[in-house]
Amino acid sequence: MIWAPSSAQTTSGESDLDYDFGDRAAELRGRLRQLIADEIPPGYLGAFTDDPADLEVAQRFCHRLADEGLLTVAWPKEYGGAGGSVWEQTVVREEMWAHHEPRGAQYMGLNWVGPAIMAFGTDEQKQRFLPPIAAGDVIWCQGFSEPDAGSDLASLTTRAEPDGDGWRITGQKIWTSYAEMAQWCVLAARVGTATAKKHEGITMFLVPMDREGISVRPIRSMLGRHHLNECFFDDVWAGPDEVLGGVGNGWSVIRRALAHERVGIVRYARCDRLLSAFAEEEGVPELLRARWARALVDVRVARLLAYRAVREQEAGEPRDATASIARLAVTQCDQQVAEVLFQAQEDRSLEAGADAPVAGAVEDHWRYAQAATVASGTIEIQRMIVSRHLLGGRK
Amino acid sequence: MNPDLPSEAAEYGAGAARAFASLGGLDAARRAEVDPAERGRSVARALEALGADQLDPRADPDAAAAAGELCRAAGRVMLPYPVVPLLLRTGGAPLAVVGEGRLRVDHGDLFDEWRVATVDGRAQAAKPASSRLATKLGPFVVDLSPGGPQAEPAHRDVAFHLTLSAWLVLGVIERAVELAVEHVSGRVQFGQALSSFQAVQFQLADAAVGVEGLRELCRFTLWRLFADPERCQPDALAVRLHALETARTVLRTTQQLHGAAGLCDEYDISILCRHVQPCLRLPFGSERTALELAGAVERMGFDSLFPHGARSAVG
Numbered sequence: 001m002i003w004a005p006s007s008a009q010t011t012s013g014e015s016d017l018d019y020d021f022g023d024r025a026a027e028l029r030g031r032l033r034q035l036i037a038d039e040i041p042p043g044y045l046g047a048f049t050d051d052p053a054d055l056e057v058a059q060r061f062c063h064r065l066a067d068e069g070l071l072t073v074a075w076p077k078e079y080g081g082a083g084g085s086v087w088e089q090t091v092v093r094e095e096m097w098a099h100h101e102p103r104g105a106q107y108m109g110l111n112w113v114g115p116a117i118m119a120f121g122t123d124e125q126k127q128r129f130l131p132p133i134a135a136g137d138v139i140w141c142q143g144f145s146e147p148d149a150g151s152d153l154a155s156l157t158t159r160a161e162p163d164g165d166g167w168r169i170t171g172q173k174i175w176t177s178y179a180e181m182a183q184w185c186v187l188a189a190r191v192g193t194a195t196a197k198k199h200e201g202i203t204m205f206l207v208p209m210d211r212e213g214i215s216v217r218p219i220r221s222m223l224g225r226h227h228l229n230e231c232f233f234d235d236v237w238a239g240p241d242e243v244l245g246g247v248g249n250g251w252s253v254i255r256r257a258l259a260h261e262r263v264g265i266v267r268y269a270r271c272d273r274l275l276s277a278f279a280e281e282e283g284v285p286e287l288l289r290a291r292w293a294r295a296l297v298d299v300r301v302a303r304l305l306a307y308r309a310v311r312e313q314e315a316g317e318p319r320d321a322t323a324s325i326a327r328l329a330v331t332q333c334d335q336q337v338a339e340v341l342f343q344a345q346e347d348r349s350l351e352a353g354a355d356a357p358v359a360g361a362v363e364d365h366w367r368y369a370q371a372a373t374v375a376s377g378t379i380e381i382q383r384m385i386v387s388r389h390l391l392g393g394r395k
Numbered sequence: 396m397n398p399d400l401p402s403e404a405a406e407y408g409a410g411a412a413r414a415f416a417s418l419g420g421l422d423a424a425r426r427a428e429v430d431p432a433e434r435g436r437s438v439a440r441a442l443e444a445l446g447a448d449q450l451d452p453r454a455d456p457d458a459a460a461a462a463g464e465l466c467r468a469a470g471r472v473m474l475p476y477p478v479v480p481l482l483l484r485t486g487g488a489p490l491a492v493v494g495e496g497r498l499r500v501d502h503g504d505l506f507d508e509w510r511v512a513t514v515d516g517r518a519q520a521a522k523p524a525s526s527r528l529a530t531k532l533g534p535f536v537v538d539l540s541p542g543g544p545q546a547e548p549a550h551r552d553v554a555f556h557l558t559l560s561a562w563l564v565l566g567v568i569e570r571a572v573e574l575a576v577e578h579v580s581g582r583v584q585f586g587q588a589l590s591s592f593q594a595v596q597f598q599l600a601d602a603a604v605g606v607e608g609l610r611e612l613c614r615f616t617l618w619r620l621f622a623d624p625e626r627c628q629p630d631a632l633a634v635r636l637h638a639l640e641t642a643r644t645v646l647r648t649t650q651q652l653h654g655a656a657g658l659c660d661e662y663d664i665s666i667l668c669r670h671v672q673p674c675l676r677l678p679f680g681s682e683r684t685a686l687e688l689a690g691a692v693e694r695m696g697f698d699s700l701f702p703h704g705a706r707s708a709v710g
């Protein structure tokens with residue numbers, strides 16, 4: 001076979017090997033940056049700081065995005081979204097994460113709770129739950145992990161006992177992000193007795209957090225206030241209309257949720273912005289020039305691996321291994337960049353808040369980066385997925 | 396936005412892989428080590444049959460992608476031939492990237508006239524001036540002697556050289572991971588295949604992350620060479636740096652997973668690890684490349700979501 005340049009030029013349609021997101025996405029990025037500049041105070045570090053005003057900023061910002069039609073850019077039109085492409089969705093995720101997620105806890109509702117309800121919900125559930133998410137009115141939390149069910153999530157023991165036409169749920173959840181401020185929870189519980197197949201019987205419930213029998217206790221951590229919580233469910237009622245995706249079908253919902261989460265958090269974008277902001281404000285220390293250059297390359301590689309996973313989504317053939325590879329790269333890049341920036345700050349690394357370098361953003365990033373390789377499935381679990389793919393049937 | 400290769404380029408690469416397989420795969424490298432003249436015979440003929448001499452990666456993005464795939468296929472068997480220099484000929488003379496001192500070039504003896512350029516684009520003519528090093532790590536490495544400066548700077552050609560040599564390294568490490576997977580799947584210790592040990596699985600997973608990351612970066616960099624030809628030097632240095640660093644970890648891991656066998660020429664991994672060394676060491680290794688990259692970013696910026704380096708690169 002000989003390379004025949006003339007035949008190559010006849011390629012028609014969308015061009016290959018083109019990393020330009022296109023005019024619409026570029027315009028979207030510009031609009032989002034402008035809105036952030038207008039609405040978000042400089043030095044904003046997200047909704048979960050010690051200052052309650054920061055949470056209000058996030059709530060206001062979500063309403064503003066909803067007014068502009070930008071909150072649900074990637075949702076299908078039939079659910080009130082703009083039907084944007086996966087690349088426009090990527091732009092939204094990048095700009096939000098880069099700027100300390102000014103949507104606060106609502107990104108979860110938008111990224112996966114809403115889409116899971118679209119995929120698994122009844123018509124009535126869609127009508128009831130999707131509009132408030134799209135309007136920026138509601139915070140959801142994710143009640144999956146338990147004290148004895150972390151990586152091995154399928155061994156969860158929270159139980160749902162039949163009671164009349166509904167259920168009574170009892171058990172404990174842990175590490176539940178934003179549970180204290182959430183109005184609703186996607187709760188994984190087990191129906192029936194555990195069988196040899198641990199995935200069977202797991203059922204997903206949509207329950208309001210103010211229902212009788214639910215109590216929440218914040219867990220002090222190196223992350224922001226309100227971030228991690230324990231939730232106790234004591235004989236909590238759930239109606240038949242509050243089951244998502246059918247009794248015993250919870251594992252499919254969980255898989256879908258985790259797949260969304262794995263590509264949904266585009267940590268490379270904040271790394272990118274902080275490297276840029278630090279260099280702009282303080283300059284790159286001579287000692288770190290080479291390491292800084294490496295960090296820029298790592299950020300680029302992480303971004304491209306994330307794009308590969310998005311591309312597979314776009315083509316309708318997402319593979320678990322691709323998403324896991326992206327997550328391995330993105331989360332470790334997050335920690336490496338956090339380290340480079342701390343090396344650059346030297347003894348000022350220990351300072352926090354508005355008076356610290358880059359208004360405390362580097363210190364905040366370092367703390368959260370430590371959680372990157374644990375949250376939504378540890379990197380060890382991602383390595384298991386990747387090696388299973390590599391070894392295929394050989395093992 | 397579409398990070399996929401043009402299908403023609405992928406097909407061309409697949410054709411190249413078949414051609415190199417019929418040379419015996421890595422056996423071509425083994426034979427060349429015994430009889431270096433073999434390079435100018437069967438290997439040169441195979442490249443000619445592929446029309447590699449008609450393929451100019453600088454012509455257009457499709458040709459560049461085809462060239463990338465050709466280099467990747469060559470890397471998978473560590474083809475004993477200067478494929479990247481061949482693809483970047485000017486007036487018949489292949490291009491090598493050299494350091495400030497010695498003009499040390501892999502397979503330098505295969506052409507009488509060379510064009511050599513430093514990373515900053517200063518070019519000169521050169522011709523072979525020594526016999527082959529004939530060492531374990533540089534079997535075909537030859538020193539050239541300068542033949543007078545050339546007025547035309549070689550910035551763009553150097554960027555292509557750095558990028559295509561990263562594609563070649565991609566082929567090497569991709570194959571290295573496949574070899575390691577085969578080996579640990581077949582080799583039994585403690586009554587079970589090595590692949591059943593999680594420590595082994597995790598090393599393979601990390602190696603795969605390295606390979607996939609370099610693959611995406613290679614593709615992206617080719618696009619940059621056409622999208623922003625004036626400011627692509629940092630991109631080319633970036634992919635070169637990433638290729639060097641990924642190769643170091645992936646080759647170390649995959650050779651280690653072979654145990655003692657990994658050091659023996661009977662095993663393909665050993666040939667890959669030895670024969671790729673000139674590509675990794677010439678003109679210089681990762682530390683200097685990182686410093687060159689830092690300088691280039693400061694001068695020209697670095698394409699990303701937010702501005703880096705030179706102010707002019709804001710975008």
Ligand SMILES: Cc1cc2nc3c(=O)[nH]c(=O)nc-3n(C[C@H](O)[C@H](O)[C@H](O)COP(=O)(O)OP(=O)(O)OC[C@H]3O[C@@H](n4cnc5c(N)ncnc54)[C@H](O)[C@@H]3O)c2cc1C
Nearest residue numbers: 142143144145150151175176177371374375376377378380
């Ligand atoms: C910031 C943050 C936010 C979170 N938010 C939520 C939330 O909103 N809702 C929710 O439900 N959960 C949440 N989680 C929980 C998260 O999903 C779990 O922490 C995660 O799945 C790991 O479980 P674990 O912490 O129990 O660790 P464990 O499973 O106990 O693991 C401990 C260590 O052992 C390793 N390990 C475990 N099994 C294996 C194995 N088979 N082979 C090799 N190594 C293994 C792990 O990789 C890890 O390094 C959050 C966690 C964090 C850090």
